[in-house]
Amino acid sequence: MICQNCNKNIVKPLELYNGDWACPFCKATVGIKSIAVKVNKENDETFKLSELCYLRALKKQKDPTGYERELNSAIEYCRTAARMGNPKALLRLGFFYEHGYITADATESIRIAYEYYKLVWSSTPEMEERPADRDYAESCIKLRSAAAKLYLELLKKLPQSFRRVGGLDFAEERAKIIDKGLPVPDDDGAERVAEDRIMRILGVLQSCYNRERAPLFGIMRLEKGEYGQLLAARIGKSGLTDFAKKILIVLFDADNGEFRTIKTEEDGKSLEPDNAYYLYFFNAGGAHSVAESKCKRISDTLRKNSGLGEYSGVKRIIESMGKSVDRTDMIFSVDDVLRYKSKLEPFAHATDQLINSMQNK
Numbered sequence: 001m002i003c004q005n006c007n008k009n010i011v012k013p014l015e016l017y018n019g020d021w022a023c024p025f026c027k028a029t030v031g032i033k034s035i036a037v038k039v040n041k042e043n044d045e046t047f048k049l050s051e052l053c054y055l056r057a058l059k060k061q062k063d064p065t066g067y068e069r070e071l072n073s074a075i076e077y078c079r080t081a082a083r084m085g086n087p088k089a090l091l092r093l094g095f096f097y098e099h100g101y102i103t104a105d106a107t108e109s110i111r112i113a114y115e116y117y118k119l120v121w122s123s124t125p126e127m128e129e130r131p132a133d134r135d136y137a138e139s140c141i142k143l144r145s146a147a148a149k150l151y152l153e154l155l156k157k158l159p160q161s162f163r164r165v166g167g168l169d170f171a172e173e174r175a176k177i178i179d180k181g182l183p184v185p186d187d188d189g190a191e192r193v194a195e196d197r198i199m200r201i202l203g204v205l206q207s208c209y210n211r212e213r214a215p216l217f218g219i220m221r222l223e224k225g226e227y228g229q230l231l232a233a234r235i236g237k238s239g240l241t242d243f244a245k246k247i248l249i250v251l252f253d254a255d256n257g258e259f260r261t262i263k264t265e266e267d268g269k270s271l272e273p274d275n276a277y278y279l280y281f282f283n284a285g286g287a288h289s290v291a292e293s294k295c296k297r298i299s300d301t302l303r304k305n306s307g308l309g310e311y312s313g314v315k316r317i318i319e320s321m322g323k324s325v326d327r328t329d330m331i332f333s334v335d336d337v338l339r340y341k342s343k344l345e346p347f348a349h350a351t352d353q354l355i356n357s358m359q360n361k
Helices: 041-059 064-083 087-098 106-122 136-155 160-166 170-179 197-209 226-232 265-269 292-303 312-321 334-338 347-359
Strands: 217-222 248-253 259-262 277-282 329-332
Touching: 041 064, 041 087, 064 087, 087 106, 087 136, 106 136, 136 170, 197 217, 197 226, 197 277, 217 226, 217 292, 217 312, 248 312, 259 265, 277 312, 292 312, 292 347, 312 347, 334 347
Parallel strands: none
Antiparallel strands: 217 277, 217 329, 248 259, 248 277
């Protein structure tokens, strides 16, 4: 993949909280549309490894450790194949985002899946090297048809905020697919199943234990009454206070701005369960691409940003979230900070720049 800004070859782009990619050299945004959809022996074999790991993960669902290990491998192989333009990997990566296998904001997950599905159905894959499967070209046509179907079904699920910005119309997009000579379903697709919000939050906290691309920090909004449900809920054998033993978890009262660090059951029970809160977590000990000392500088900036007081950096991000009713989660990785990091600027400055970018959206 060639960066259109600096013309350097990107082997592994920075993957940002909203699904965008950024050049690791010049930090310019690299759009998904810049991917050349093509099939060659290398990306085909990489995708097959991804599918093998995914099938192993499905067989290990009763073994949480084995399941997470195989699923993480499947996602990483899939990412690699997708960067190389493999259409099956692009479609599978969209599936991973849509169905919550990859930790991201719920709204952004749908937007990302939308982008991947559209790229697959709207492109004609180039055959650089014919893989062992002689019918691969024909299967790519079927794949584009499957991508078109998923795309149309997804249009019904888009949040109103994204629908407004994108100016999307179901009938118009359906007509574009027909113009490509692809079949479309007779109906509009199934209605979206309501998300289990509490289990999603616990799933994000559980993802902090991932061995690949564990989230660094995040903020999740809890509507009135949801905190009480969260305190009582379990994912596997783990609940909120179990995660709090290894991850910094802080609750901010949405009404008065007060905060409370959660460490034990007693810390949690002392809060009003029916209030609205923002849950902030920082995963200092996760699988990150920078040293623990760098993570501490990021954490310190979030706690006391620009000398404005305790957790002022976090509160500034919460202010940006409050501007949209659709913005319920903001999950960040180290890549989001590296996007603003230069050789001359420290990690604290990069974190501050990330916070500023949130407030300017």
